[in-house]
Amino acid sequence: MSPLEAALAGLWLMLPALVPNSAAVLFGGGTPMDLGRSWRGKRILGDGKTWRGFFGGALTGFGVGSFQIIITTMLDEQDAFGYGDLPWAVAIIAALSFGAMTGDCVGSFIKRRLGVDRGRKAPGLDQYNFVLGAIVTVIIVSPGWFSGHYIEGNGYWGLAMFLVVVPLLHRSANIIGYKLGKKNVPW
Ligand code: CTP
Ligand code: MG
Numbered sequence: 001m002s003p004l005e006a007a008l009a010g011l012w013l014m015l016p017a018l019v020p021n022s023a024a025v026l027f028g029g030g031t032p033m034d035l036g037r038s039w040r041g042k043r044i045l046g047d048g049k050t051w052r053g054f055f056g057g058a059l060t061g062f063g064v065g066s067f068q069i070i071i072t073t074m075l076d077e078q079d080a081f082g083y084g085d086l087p088w089a090v091a092i093i094a095a096l097s098f099g100a101m102t103g104d105c106v107g108s109f110i111k112r113r114l115g116v117d118r119g120r121k122a123p124g125l126d127q128y129n130f131v132l133g134a135i136v137t138v139i140i141v142s143p144g145w146f147s148g149h150y151i152e153g154n155g156y157w158g159l160a161m162f163l164v165v166v167p168l169l170h171r172s173a174n175i176i177g178y179k180l181g182k183k184n185v186p187w
Contacts, residue, residue: 006157009080015068027060029050031050031051057097
């Protein structure tokens with residue numbers, strides 16, 4: 001694969017992890033995941049992490065991944081642009097989508113411990129918490145798949161690609177969330 005192809009494949013394959021965070025903004029609301037509870041005087045996660053947002057986001061990512069599995073299977077491109085064979089492919093998209101939303105919760109947990117209030121900026125953490133959550137989870141589920149696509153060959157171009165794209169995506173989704181009245185601040 002050329003660096004360009006590897007970068008495109010890397011972005012495409014990471015979609016189930018990139019979509020959930022943006023989708024969560026649209027689904028968010030209702031019961032907070034920490035049920036309003038605090039730990040050492042600060043909320044465990046805060047009102048920005050709700051069950052609806054978690055499952056709405058993760059299942060949207062999973063749905064996108066399922067659609068990608070169908071497309072790449074029809075085009076016979078499971079190796080380079082797919083998640084490999086079933087049932088592993090399903091485990092990988094589940095790891096990416098649910099791992100992303102879990103990483104997002106870990107990010108909020110850390111923010112609360114550092115005394116950063118819900119919705120306040122934590123540069124770096126806000127943009128990369130979900131990518132890190134997805135990467136760590138998928139490495140646990142299938143290290144071979146991760147290294148095959150993101151390290152070996154020109155795979156690291158894929159990694160580099162979404163380090164650039166992710167903050168842009170995150171920012172646009174939050175501006176949309178702000179305009180829709182789902183968020184109080186546009187970041
Ligand atoms: N959201 C949600 N449930 C989640 C994740 C996100 O309901 N598990 C929704 C919330 O409406 C949240 C919005 O998506 O306000 C944006 O998410 P994010 O920026 O991650 O949350 P913040 O409100 O900024 O809170 P935090 O400071 O904890 O990151
Ligand atoms: Mg935020």
